[in-house]
Each structure stands twice: as C-alpha cells, then as structure tokens.
Amino acid sequence: MKTHGPHDATGSRRTVAVDPRRPFAVALGITLVLLAVEAVGGWLTGSLALLADAGHLLADAGTLGIGFVGSWIASRPATAKMSYGYRRAEILAAVTNGVALWAVAGAILYEAVQRFRVLHPVSAPGMLIVALVGLAGNLANSAVLARDRGENLNLRVALTHTLADAAAAVGTIAASFVILTTGWVQADAAVSIGIAALILAGSWPPLHEAVRILMEGAPAHLSLTEVEVAMRGVPGVTGVHDLHIWSLTAGVEAVSGHVLVADPGEGQRVLRDLCRLLSDRYGLGHATLQLETEASSDPWHPNCAPGARTGSDR
Ligand SMILES: [Zn+2]
Ligand SMILES: [Zn+2]
CATH class of the missing domain: 3.30.70.1350 (Cation efflux protein, cytoplasmic domain)
Known part of the structure; x- marks a missing residue:
C-alpha cells in the first residue's frame, strides 16, 4: 500500500519568505561596479591582489547571476514531466559556482608564483585607494545578502563570498601599507595567495552541502x-x-x-x-x-x- 503524506511537495516547510531574487539583483549590481573598479585599478597599479580580487568578483558575479537565474528556475511549478518541480536547479547552480571558484583560485596561485620569481612593480598608493573602495562595496554587499539569507543555499553561498572578499580587501590594504613602508613588493603576491586560499575555503561548505543533496544524503x-x-x-x-x-x-x-x-x-x-x-x-x-x-x-x-x-x- 503506497500512501502520500499529509502535504504535497509544494507544502513543505520553507523558512525563506522573501523573494531571493531581489537581494541577488542588488548584490549583482554592486559586484559588477566593484569588478570594474578593481579590474581597472589592478591594471593601472600592477597589483595582482587587486586583479585576484577582480577575478574573485567575476566569479561572484557569475555566482549571483547563476543564483538569480537558478532561483527563478526553481520557483517554476512542477509539471507532469518534472514532478519535483525545478528546485534542484539551485543545487546545480551551487555546484557550478563552486567549481568556477576553484578555477579562479588556481589562476591566481599560478600568477602569484610567477611574481615571486620575477618582481613586478606595484603602485601602492593607488592599490590602497582601490582596496578601500572594494572593502566598502563588499561590506554593503554582505549587508544586503545577510539580511535575507534564510535557508536559501545560493544566498548563503553568495554571503560567504562577500565576507571572504571583505577579508581579502583588508589583506590588500595591509599589503599596500607594507609596500609603502618597506618597499617589499612581494607583499602583493603574498596577499594574492591568501585571497586564493580564502576563495577555496569559502567554496567548500556550500559545495559540500550541494553534493550531499545531489548524492541523496x-x-x-x-x-x-x-x-x-x-x-x-x-x-x-x-x-x-x-x-x-x-x-x-x-x-x-x-x-x-x-x-x-x-x-x-x-x-x-x-x-x-x-x-x-x-x-x-x-x-x-x-x-x-x-x-x-x-x-x-x-x-x-x-x-x-x-x-x-x-x-x-x-
Ligand atoms: Zn519492504
Ligand atoms: Zn567574492
């Protein structure tokens, strides 16, 4: 005898009441502006840390964009062919984000090692200014996402990223002070390695949860x-x-x-x-x-x- 529970799939508990697309859209806008500022700033100052953060922001823009589209797809109703609806689209998006972040981290690590071998000039004052702008933007982003995160996996993914970005901006600020005071230009590459480590660490918990869900754990x-x-x-x-x-x-x-x-x-x-x-x-x-x-x-x-x-x- 097969019997169904008292609620159907759409009646299951969900603690997120707000539309998760709104914070995604706001955060995506802030991220794209920061991405442009840090990419241009990194190019003008020669700072790998800023370029690394721009790479991170590019991955974040992808995260938010996929999360935005993923949430939209997930909100579509179930059909006769897709009887569970499209909620796992969010999980597929989370896995894609995690793998993309690993690629970004790998590229940063490679470039940082190159810069330890061949010294690369960096304009520390410009680096400092851009990093301060980046920090302000990241904190604004974190505030938007933290307010509405609930149980939405992609919002939690995005929040983890922006918090890691804020830490990365602090590291970049510290590196520009080191270069300004001691002239040790490798501080820029050293912070880039730290940023890559933050990217990897931040990508792991949400990826682990997404894989657990895909493995029916x-x-x-x-x-x-x-x-x-x-x-x-x-x-x-x-x-x-x-x-x-x-x-x-x-x-x-x-x-x-x-x-x-x-x-x-x-x-x-x-x-x-x-x-x-x-x-x-x-x-x-x-x-x-x-x-x-x-x-x-x-x-x-x-x-x-x-x-x-x-x-x-x-
Ligand atoms: Zn049995
Ligand atoms: Zn990020």
Whole structure:
C-alpha cells in the first residue's frame, strides 16, 4: 500500500519568505561596479591582489547571476514531466559556482608564483585607494545578502563570498601599507595567495552541502537512526526498513520507507500516526510509506524478502 503524506511537495516547510531574487539583483549590481573598479585599478597599479580580487568578483558575479537565474528556475511549478518541480536547479547552480571558484583560485596561485620569481612593480598608493573602495562595496554587499539569507543555499553561498572578499580587501590594504613602508613588493603576491586560499575555503561548505543533496544524503540536522527508532515506537509498528531521508533542495526534505505492521486492519491508523510523527517532530511533510505484513514479504521485492532486509529487520 503506497500512501502520500499529509502535504504535497509544494507544502513543505520553507523558512525563506522573501523573494531571493531581489537581494541577488542588488548584490549583482554592486559586484559588477566593484569588478570594474578593481579590474581597472589592478591594471593601472600592477597589483595582482587587486586583479585576484577582480577575478574573485567575476566569479561572484557569475555566482549571483547563476543564483538569480537558478532561483527563478526553481520557483517554476512542477509539471507532469518534472514532478519535483525545478528546485534542484539551485543545487546545480551551487555546484557550478563552486567549481568556477576553484578555477579562479588556481589562476591566481599560478600568477602569484610567477611574481615571486620575477618582481613586478606595484603602485601602492593607488592599490590602497582601490582596496578601500572594494572593502566598502563588499561590506554593503554582505549587508544586503545577510539580511535575507534564510535557508536559501545560493544566498548563503553568495554571503560567504562577500565576507571572504571583505577579508581579502583588508589583506590588500595591509599589503599596500607594507609596500609603502618597506618597499617589499612581494607583499602583493603574498596577499594574492591568501585571497586564493580564502576563495577555496569559502567554496567548500556550500559545495559540500550541494553534493550531499545531489548524492541523496541525509540532512545534517536529522538522524536516520533516530527517526527509525521513533517510527518503531509507534504502536502497531513491528519493523521499519528501506528508510530514506533526503533533500529535494536545501531546507526541503522528503522521507520514504517500508513499515511492518502487526495487524493489517490497523494499517490506516498506524499510517496516520507515522505521518503525524514525521511531520510534527521532524518537519518531514513529504512522506511516502509502504505498509507491509510478514505475509506480504515476498521475493518479488528482494529488499523485503526474509533474510535480505536492508534495515534493522535483518
Ligand atoms: Zn567574492
Ligand atoms: Zn519492504
């Protein structure tokens, strides 16, 4: 018997009330202006740190642009062909962003190593001014994104980036002071390596979460074992197996499983209790549960055959 939970996919909990496209659009505008300022500034002053930050901002503009389009695609309704809707578009966008950032970091590291080998002149006063403008822009960007981030993965991705950018701008400011006071021009390349490290570090947590979702892994805040134990605690349930909890997208979870019931006549009551438990205690509104009795455990479904169970019935 296959039964659907009390809510359909569109009724699942979502803590983001605001349209995530608005902060993306504002942040994208600020980022494009900063990108132009830092690219021209990096070219005029010869500073790799500024060019690195411009490269970072280029990746961020891509992040925000993809996030903007991803959120728009994700908001489209489900269809007969795409029954889950398009919410995973956000996850695909997050993976693309993460990989793009790795490419940018690699390019910066390569150029920084070159500049340690062959000294490159840098205009420290100009570098300082551009870095100060960059810092102001990054802080404005962070404020816009932090206000509305909620559970939206791409907004969190973007916020992580802008915070890393702010740290990078501080590093660039410090490097220009070092060059101004000591003349050690390699400070510029050294800070660039730090910026590349920040890019890599910042890209990891959101990428890890996106890959977890694509691999159908259980959400970090839910324990599969704990949910299974709670389900077994419902009166009339004698076993639970083939239990899966996964995320359709960040913050939208689904659950499926096979439940052994002692008395088939109690099936509907047990099912209602289970759906309530999953929804109320664990926020799992999208539940698909298959009720079974010992007699129905036939070889037609190998996972249900006696002696070949996937769960704790084994
Ligand atoms: Zn950035
Ligand atoms: Zn089964």
